[in-house]
Amino acid sequence: MPKTIFSFIAITLLLLATIVYSMTTGSISVGFVELMKGLLGSPSEQVEVVRDLRLPRIIVALLTGAALAVSGVLLQAVMRNPLADAGVIGISSGAGLVSLLLVTIFPALFFWMPLFSFVGGAIACLLVYSLSWRSGLSPLRLILVGVAINATFTGLGQSFNYRGSYAVTSVNQAISSIFTMKTWDDVHMLALYGGVGLLLSMLLGSWCNTLVLQDRTAQNLGLSVMKVRLLVSVVAVLLASVATAIGGLIVFVGLLVPHIARLLIGSDxxxxxxxxxxxxxWLILTADTLGRTLLAPTEIPASIVMTVIGGPFLIFLLRRSERVHGH
Structure with a gap:
């Protein structure tokens, strides 16, 4: 318990420090005291720029990271597989493809893009689950099927870039992983849909603990396994899809964060x-802040930073899984 409390305090302080650093650092540098005065009622021109451009970007990065990490935890509970991640197994790319298609055809429905993304993510999740199932879910088979579906949806989405349509180009930028032009409208949309998903997920802890057990054991404990698995999957897909629709296509967050969290605080x-x-x-805000400041004024998308970090980590987890299963 002391280790858990210490871990919570440490990650919270780290998050707050990163938020302050991200708000005060960039092409326009603002001191912390000046920033606080400006936000609390004595705005300067520099603070106005930070509030209108940098602050929405920071909030979108925070909510995107939280949604993707929690989605990863839920998917891993449902599939009893520590390698499940919305970005790796194609849920995020499916969400991005369907939202891109529908908003291109019906631009007036842009506000409903998170719901379109949810439909795409649900289709991808269903495909991965059904194609991976063979008297159980093998971790390696799940990854292989997920990577194949991810590649298919990503290729279909990228093919739209060559149509030369302005609508397609603007929508593609909207689901890219660069947070540069995020506005308060994006914050409101992500807070609405993502906030609902995050609140629901916090109520699912007990069910997730039971889902980790074998199905027969869970049923003996009075749990309706299929209904619970479906409900948890819906919340996981909602979180991943909304994060993709607003924050862009970012992989490995739901893989990295839950794994490290389990080492620090356990599996409850x-x-x-x-x-x-x-x-x-914290992870996505850090990735975005690094991408924004390392090679300024050039920006590195947060998705690229995460791919560089997450690729080797996935290889490590696969090798560890093989050793555990004796292959």
Missing amino acids: HKVLLPFSAIGGA
Whole structure:
């Protein structure tokens, strides 16, 4: 318990420090005292720029990271597989493809893009689950099927870039992983849909703890396994899809954060879910801040930073899984 409390305090302080650093650093540098005065009622021109451009970007990065990390925890509970991640197994790319298609055809429905993304993510999740199932879910088979579906949806989405349509180009930028032009409208949309998903996920801790057990054991404990698995999957897909629609296509967050969280605080989902939300928020904000400041004024998308970090980590987890299963 002391280790858990210490871990929560440490990640929260780290998150707050990163938020302050991200707000005060960039092409326009603002001191912390000046920033606080400006936000609390004595605005200067520099603080106005930070509030209108940098602050929405920071909030979108925080909510995107939290949603992707919690989605990863839920998917891993449903599939009983520590390698499940919305970005790796194609849920995010499916969400991006369907939202791109529908908003291109019906631009007036842009506000409903998170719901279109949810439909795409649900289709991808169903495909991965059904094609991977063979008297159980093999971790390696799940990854292979997910990577194949991810590649298919990503290729279909990228093919739209060559149509030369302005609508397609603008929508593609909207689901890209560069947070540069995010506005308060994006914040409101992500807070609405993502906030609902995050609140629901925090109520699912006990069910997730039971889902980790074998189906027969869970049923003996009075749990309706298929109904619970479906409900948890819906919340996981909602979170991943909304994060993709607003924050862009970012992989490995739902893989990295839950794994490290389990090492720090254990596997109790009642604690794991909120901790992963904080950890995911910090990770994406850090990736975006690094991408924004390392080679300024050039920006590196957060997705590229995460791919560089997450690729080797996935290889490590696959090798570890093989050793555990004796292959």
